[in-house]
Amino acid sequence: xxxxxxxxxxxxxxxxxxxxxxxxxxxxxxxxxxxxxxxxxxxxxxxxxxxxxxxxxxxxxxxxxxxxxxxxxxxxxxxxxxxxxxxxxxxxxxxxxxxxxxxxxxxxxxxxxxxxxxxxxxxxxxxxxxxxxxxxxxxxxxxxxxxxxxxxxxxxxxxxxxxxxxxxxxxxxxxxxxxxxxxxxxxxxxxxxxxxxxxxxxxxxxxxxxxxxxxxxxxxxxxxxxxxxxxxxxxxxxxxxxxxxxxxxxxxxxxxxxxxxxxxxxxxxxxxxxxxxxxxxxxxxxxxxxxxxxxxxxxxxxxxxxxxxxxxxxxxxxxxxxxxxxxxxxxxxxxxxxxxxxxxxxxxxxxxxxxxxxxxxxxxxxxxxxxxxxxxxxxxxxxxxxxxxxxxxxxxxxxxxxxxxxxxxxxxxxxxxxxxxxxxxxxxxxxxxxxxxxxxxxxxxxxxxxxxxxxxxxxxxxxxxxxxxxxxxxxxxxxxxxxxxxxxxxxxxxxxxxxxxxxxxxxxxxxxxxxxxxxxxxxxxxxxxxxxxxxxxxxxxxxxxxxxxxxxxxxxxxxxxxxxxxxxxxxxxxxxxxxxxxxxx
Numbered sequence: 001x002x003x004x005x006x007x008x009x010x011x012x013x014x015x016x017x018x019x020x021x022x023x024x025x026x027x028x029x030x031x032x033x034x035x036x037x038x039x040x041x042x043x044x045x046x047x048x049x050x051x052x053x054x055x056x057x058x059x060x061x062x063x064x065x066x067x068x069x070x071x072x073x074x075x076x077x078x079x080x081x082x083x084x085x086x087x088x089x090x091x092x093x094x095x096x097x098x099x100x101x102x103x104x105x106x107x108x109x110x111x112x113x114x115x116x117x118x119x120x121x122x123x124x125x126x127x128x129x130x131x132x133x134x135x136x137x138x139x140x141x142x143x144x145x146x147x148x149x150x151x152x153x154x155x156x157x158x159x160x161x162x163x164x165x166x167x168x169x170x171x172x173x174x175x176x177x178x179x180x181x182x183x184x185x186x187x188x189x190x191x192x193x194x195x196x197x198x199x200x201x202x203x204x205x206x207x208x209x210x211x212x213x214x215x216x217x218x219x220x221x222x223x224x225x226x227x228x229x230x231x232x233x234x235x236x237x238x239x240x241x242x243x244x245x246x247x248x249x250x251x252x253x254x255x256x257x258x259x260x261x262x263x264x265x266x267x268x269x270x271x272x273x274x275x276x277x278x279x280x281x282x283x284x285x286x287x288x289x290x291x292x293x294x295x296x297x298x299x300x301x302x303x304x305x306x307x308x309x310x311x312x313x314x315x316x317x318x319x320x321x322x323x324x325x326x327x328x329x330x331x332x333x334x335x336x337x338x339x340x341x342x343x344x345x346x347x348x349x350x351x352x353x354x355x356x357x358x359x360x361x362x363x364x365x366x367x368x369x370x371x372x373x374x375x376x377x378x379x380x381x382x383x384x385x386x387x388x389x390x391x392x393x394x395x396x397x398x399x400x401x402x403x404x405x406x407x408x409x410x411x412x413x414x415x416x417x418x419x420x421x422x423x424x425x426x427x428x429x430x431x432x433x434x435x436x437x438x439x440x441x442x443x444x445x446x447x448x449x450x451x452x453x454x455x456x457x458x459x460x461x462x463x464x465x466x467x468x469x470x471x472x473x474x475x476x477x478x479x480x481x482x483x484x485x486x487x488x489x490x491x492x493x494x495x496x497x498x499x500x501x502x503x504x505x506x507x508x509x510x511x512x513x514x515x516x517x518x519x520x521x522x523x524x525x526x527x528x529x530x531x532x533x534x535x536x537x538x539x540x541x542x543x544x545x546x547x548x549x550x551x552x553x554x555x556x557x558x559x560x561x562x563x564x565x566x567x568x569x570x571x572x573x574x575x576x577x578x579x580x581x582x583x584x585x
Contacts, residue, residue, distance in 0.1 A: 001058060012156055013572060014157050022571065026041070028040045029047070044072070057121050060124050066564075071569070073422060092111070092112070099420040101435050106196065131185070131188075132198075141184075202402075205403065226365070231446050234412055238456075241512065247553065249549060254483070256481075257477055261477040263497065265459075270371045283344070293343050293344070299328040300355065310325055310354075312338060312340075318331060322583050343451055416439075509521075518535070557577045562575060
């Protein structure tokens with residue numbers, strides 16, 4: 001079985017106007033580990049025929065399967081292949097997909113021929129699930145050369161007729177793109193990282209460090225009701241823009257990032273293990289079960305000069321779920337009794353930051369705890385990271401970072417899932433992805449994800465609170481403050497796990513909201529020139545050149561955002577306008 005990296009080059013918006021459908025004008029494939037085996041062509045027909053004629057049950061990685069995979073689905077439907085729900089239903093000319101109800105592609109598998117137990121098939125996977133970066137960034141992180149295209153915009157807009165004869169420049173560019181990803185994947189495979197996602201690789205490696213039965217003992221499978229009840233306490237990183245500094249230009253300041261925030265939590269904090277015990281009412285101190293998740297109802301007001309710590313998710317009408325709450329007063333002006341489910345870590349912080357009243361404790365779950373279940377795993381990959389930095393081995397340093405940061409999220413796997421199925425309208429020649437039936441799968445251990453993220457939020461919030469007069473902005477593992485004076489109450493160190501590293505000194509900045517800010521600065525102590533660093537969720541990097549501190553404001557609109565639109569033949573990238581909205585979502 002051969003394993004390849006492949007890529008399609010497709011017609012652009014301008015070409016679509018000419019032909020009324022999109023198509024593949026170039027493809028390239030390179031075998032991972034055997035870089036002399038490079039093939040290319042000028043249409044999807046040639047690519048699919050090469051897959052069929054291989055007879056090796058090959059695997060092809062595409063970097064963004066959601067784009068290239070839709071072209072494959074179109075080809076399959078137009079060539080009388082039939083979508084089936086399960087591989088056990090394979091016959092000649094059938095295929096399966098693994099696409100979530102939110103449109104995330106994980107796999108696409110095509111059965112060309114089945115005779116008894118013998119199958120001639122090809123599997124398509126998404127390399128972005130292993131390396132969630134652009135090809136440029138992969139090249140930089142793994143120390144690989146990335147070929148730059150002269151006049152890139154014109155390269156993509158250029159019209160290529162059907163069966164266009166590929167130029168040497170086009171072939172060279174396509175080869176470089178697939179080879180960069182292939183060489184990075186080869187490094188992953190050399191470390192026995194053979195799963196389809198980086199989180200699965202991390203979990204598999206972690207399980208291999210456990211003794212027989214140890215993983216199941218620490219992380220027993222919970223029933224669906226218990227999982228769902230505890231899952232209500234699962235929250236993401238603390239991302240907050242302080243209203244005192246928002247939407248105005250401020251002067252000089254500093255940015256700090258935690259060195260490996262989630263790995264620090266996993267290495268040094270007490271984390272839940274074992275089967276939880278349900279309790280009624282308020283948790284009572286228990287030295288044996290010292291961590292807990294508490295469900296309660298209350299009304300509240302944020303204390304003076306305190307940072308907000310809670311959001312209310314899932315109630316779209318009464319609260320803006322992207323904002324942190326200053327009180328229990330909803331958007332209709334009603335001071336309502338709000339139901340909350342918090343870990344003991346979050347609850348302690350909540351009671352410190354808010355005046356709470358009319359509080360009623362309902363019930364919860366308590367857990368035994370341990371502070372050494374991830375020590376071996378974290379210590380091993382930290383050492384790999386340190387050693388690779390000393391040896392200037394960029395590839396292994398990147399792998400170590402991926403393995404350190406990808407494990408915790410796997411514990412939060414949601415057992416409730418839903419996939420897309422393919423429906424083809426042959427009359428109008430349109431492919432539809434529609435929701436399939438809802439399904440369930442085994443959870444892993446949601447309490448672990450709840451507490452890892454809770455400790456991470458606590459560290460960031462407490463650190464931000466400690467510099468409150470200067471605090472402007474935070475995003476999960478970073479805080480941004482005014483002034484150049486180093487804060488005395490933060491542990492600052494370049495490499496120490498869990499310490500704050502001074503990442504940036506800026507001369508001026510502007511913060512609008514969560515995930516939307518710009519800073520003019522450079523890395524401390526470097527000889528780099530000052531430059532604008534822009535972060536704006538959903539804004540393509542190509543738009544940054546049109547942004548300045550004067551037009552960076554709510555309601556501002558910028559041309560240049562590319563949006564996927566499913567059309568005849570595949571996916572079209574449509575030029576649209578990006579607008580800076582006041583709220584996320």
